[in-house]
Amino acid sequence: MSATDNPDATPATPVVTRFAPSPTGFLHIGGARTALFNLLFARHHGGTFRLRIEDTDRARSSQPAIDAILDGMRWLGLDWDGEEVYQFARADRHAAVAQEMVAAGHAYRCYLTPEELDAMRAEAQAAKKPLRIRSPWRERTDWPADKPYVIRLRAPTEGATTIDDRVQGEVTVQNAELDDLVLLRADGTPTYMLAVVVDDHDMGVTHVIRGDDHLNNAFRQLPIYRAMGWAEPVYAHIPLIHGADGAKLSKRHGAVGIEAYRDEMGILPEALDNYLLRLGWGHGDDEIISRPDAIRWFDLAGVGKSPSRFDLKKLENLNGHYIRATDDARLADLVAAKLSLDHDDTRRSTLLAAMPALKPRAANVNELADGTAFLFATRPLGIDEAARPLLDGDAPALLTHLHSALDAVHNWDTESTEAAVRQVAETAGVKLGQVAQPLRVALTGRKTSPGIFDVLVLLGREESLARIADQMTPHGA
Ligand code: GLU
Numbered sequence: 179m180s181a182t183d184n185p186d187a188t189p190a191t192p193v194v195t196r197f198a199p200s201p202t203g204f205l206h207i208g209g210a211r212t213a214l215f216n217l218l219f220a221r222h223h224g225g226t227f228r229l230r231i232e233d234t235d236r237a238r239s240s241q242p243a244i245d246a247i248l249d250g251m252r253w254l255g256l257d258w259d260g261e262e263v264y265q266f267a268r269a270d271r272h273a274a275v276a277q278e279m280v281a282a283g284h285a286y287r288c289y290l291t292p293e294e295l296d297a298m299r300a301e302a303q304a305a306k307k308p309l310r311i312r313s314p315w316r317e318r319t320d321w322p323a324d325k326p327y328v329i330r331l332r333a334p335t336e337g338a339t340t341i342d343d344r345v346q347g348e349v350t351v352q353n354a355e356l357d358d359l360v361l362l363r364a365d366g367t368p369t370y371m372l373a374v375v376v377d378d379h380d381m382g383v384t385h386v387i388r389g390d391d392h393l394n395n396a397f398r399q400l401p402i403y404r405a406m407g408w409a410e411p412v413y414a415h416i417p418l419i420h421g422a423d424g425a426k427l428s429k430r431h432g433a434v435g436i437e438a439y440r441d442e443m444g445i446l447p448e449a450l451d452n453y454l455l456r457l458g459w460g461h462g463d464d465e466i467i468s469r470p471d472a473i474r475w476f477d478l479a480g481v482g483k484s485p486s487r488f489d490l491k492k493l494e495n496l497n498g499h500y501i502r503a504t505d506d507a508r509l510a511d512l513v514a515a516k517l518s519l520d521h522d523d524t525r526r527s528t529l530l531a532a533m534p535a536l537k538p539r540a541a542n543v544n545e546l547a548d549g550t551a552f553l554f555a556t557r558p559l560g561i562d563e564a565a566r567p568l569l570d571g572d573a574p575a576l577l578t579h580l581h582s583a584l585d586a587v588h589n590w591d592t593e594s595t596e597a598a599v600r601q602v603a604e605t606a607g608v609k610l611g612q613v614a615q616p617l618r619v620a621l622t623g624r625k626t627s628p629g630i631f632d633v634l635v636l637l638g639r640e641e642s643l644a645r646i647a648d649q650m651t652p653h654g655a
Contacts, residue, residue, distance in 0.1 A: 191409075193225025194382045197251075197258070198265075198374065200232045201243035204435025205250035207488070208389060208419050208427065211454040213256045215416060216387050218455070218476035220259075228381055229258035233266045234373055250436035254447045255469065263381060265373050272368030275376050275406065276329045276361045284405035285361055287327040288315040310357040329362035331401060339397050344414035344478040346390065351397045359398050371395065375402040383411055387478070390415035414478050416458060417485040427488055444516075444543030446504065449497040458486040466499060498541040506533035509546060516547040517554075528553050532636050535628035552622035553636060558648045559623040568625065573616035574652045576606060580617055581646045590639045592631040599630070620649040 197213035199205065213229075220227035231247070233239040251258070279285035290298075290313050302309040313330060321327070334353040341349050361372040368376075374395075378386060386396075393415040403410045419427050439445040452467055459482070461467065461475045501509065510530040511520075519525045532550055540546040552559075561569065583598040603613040614630045621633050621642060634642050 191384055193220055193223040194228065194384050195220040195225065195387055196228040196230055196378065196381060196383050197256070198230040198232050198377075198388070199247050200235065200238070201240060201247055202235065202238040203243055204437065205247045206435060207439075207450075207454060209247075210250065210254055210256070210436055210450070211419065211457060212388055212416065213251060214254070214451060214454050215459070215476070215481070216385075217256050217258075218472050219385060219387060219478065221473040222476045225384075226259045226382075227257075228260060228383070229262040230377055230381065231262055231264050232370070232373070233264055234269070234368065234370065236266070239266075246435060246437060253440060254436065254451055263377065265377060268373070268377060268380075269368055271380070272373050272376050273362055273366055276368065276372060279331070279361065279402075279405055280329060282405070283332065285329050285331050286313075286316055286358075287321055288313040288330045288358075288360075289322060289325055289327045290315065310355075313358060316358060326364040328360045328364050330358040331361055331398075331405070333358050333398075333401050339400060341393075341396055341400070341413055343393070343396075344385075344412060345417075345481045345483060346393060346415050347483075349393065356397060356401075361402070371398050372402065375399045375408075378411060379403070379406070379408045384409075385414065386411045387414040387416065390417050414481070416481055417483060419457060420485040420487050422487050422489050424485075424487065442544075444545065444547070445493065445497050446500045446543070449493065449500040452500070453493045453496050457488065458482055465496070494541045501537055501540055501542070501546065504537075506530055506537070509533050509537060509543075512543050513547045513550060516543060517550070525554065528636070532628070532632075535632035535636065539628070549628065552624070552627060552633065555623060557641075557644060559620075559645060561619060561623045562625065565619045565623065565625045568615050568619045569649055570652075572606075572608075572612075573619075574650050576602065576608075576613055577616055577620055577646050578650045579606065580613065581643060581650060584634070584639075584646070585643060587639075590635065592629075592635055595634045596631045616649070617646070620646050 195216040197209070197216050199209050199213075217227045219225075229251070231244055233244070248262070276285060280287060290311075295311075298311065299309055311330075312335075315327075316330070316332060333356050336353055338350050338352050339356075343349055359371055360369050362368055377383075393413075396413050396415070400410060421427050434442075436450075439450055440447070448469070451469070451472075452465075455467060455472055455476075456465065459476070459480045461480060464471075467475070507530060510526060510533055513529050514520050514522075514526050519529070529550060532553055533546075536546055536549045540549060579602045580599065583602045584595060587594045587598050599613055599617065600610060603610045606613070615625075618627050618630050618633070619625065621627070621630070621637060627633055628636075637645070
């Protein structure tokens with residue numbers, strides 16, 4: 179196969195991709211996935227991945243949204259090359275291009291008044307036709323002085339435009355369907371359509387990889403490239419993310435900001451990256467894909483055409499995998515931060531020691547943090563409502579036996595404590611679980627915890643014996 183036959187061969191021009199979020203809200207998973215695909219495609223081809231903040235809509239853009247986007251991208255390791263570009267700062271350049279297009283005859287000054295536009299709208303509505311503005315000013319040059327005007331694209335009216343989209347395939351739109359869109363508003367500000375094209379051109383963007391809600395825009399953006407004689411980018415419009423029920427992703431499905439996955443759900447960034455990568459792109463049956471492998475394997479041919487479904491359970495499963503694969507020191511740091519124990523070295527060491535026992539059962543950092551509660555609880559322990567019954571009946575007597583058996587243990591490690599606990603069960607003629615359960619409740623206040631012998635060792639001899647002693651008197655006595 180020659181390089182031209184293979185759609186994923188490295189193109190002759192160095193690849194430049196970009197992520198171009200509008201800072202009107204948080205960075206959501208759809209945006210993060212778009213950014214990830216752009217990053218991976220660029221890295222795969224040894225190219226460049228840029229970030230452009232599309233802050234031209236002044237009323238809806240905000241600094242907190244910009245901060246959330248930058249922060250979310252850094253957290254996910256979506257490291258862009260060079261400085262981020264702010265679109266609003268480039269408004270003069272956008273306006274200059276619009277004027278250049280007028281001078282070259284590819285755009286024109288349109289003096290339609292709001293009343294005339296309203297009349298056109300009403301006419302289209304009455305005829306039940308979509309509004310397609312063909313301004314009489316397209317052919318006129320008798321420009322009135324001192325009247326406000328917009329600059330409109332002189333869009334092609336005949337023929338058709340075909341885009342060979344790398345994900346959607348060939349898509350054709352009749353040019354008669356497209357109108358003369360506004361490039362520059364009467365106040366001299368550029369429209370999104372103009373700004374995007376000028377910026378992509380000036381940033382050298384070769385591949386526009388974005389959500390398929392922008393596919394229609396591509397047909398309105400291409401004529402601008404053609405009018406300016408600029409190299410057209412390759413387009414790849416990726417399907418949107420839907421909820422598990424197939425409906426468009428909404429808050430109800432977990433369409434929250436990226437920071438909620440980190441802060442509220444305790445997801446690790448590499449788990450979210452891996453999940454987002456698999457959401458809409460595949461490499462055989464591989465589920466766990468490292469960043470280096472993702473860079474090696476990523477291609478546009480592997481991007482599916484139909485919307486992907488967001489599945490929180492799958493994300494949590496992946497997260498559990500990454501938690502188990504993460505080293506204890508990093509996990510201890512994450513838990514310490516969550517519990518605001520960052521500056522407490524003693525407790526941090528305790529957390530570190532507890533990680534091997536805790537991480538096999540945690541699906542997220544919250545569960546990990548929650549699982550450490552018993553380590554720092556103070557006596558007498560609060561006992562979970564559901565665990566209380568386990569301290570009734572024979573429990574006080576068994577705990578009394580356990581206390582004396584454990585009191586006699588010299589080497590306080592998992593083997594010796596286990597031997598002592600087993601001995602108590604045997605003597606009492608009960609199963610190990612019948613002894614372990616009240617012991618667990620006495621030590622942790624809960625029905626579930628890491629392995630009971632790990633708990634004994636983590637708490638230490640003195641604290642363990644004291645917690646057991648606290649429960650040796652029957653309840654209500
Ligand atoms: N700023 C647009 C958005 O956030 C994206 C524009 C583009 O990728 O061309 O939806």
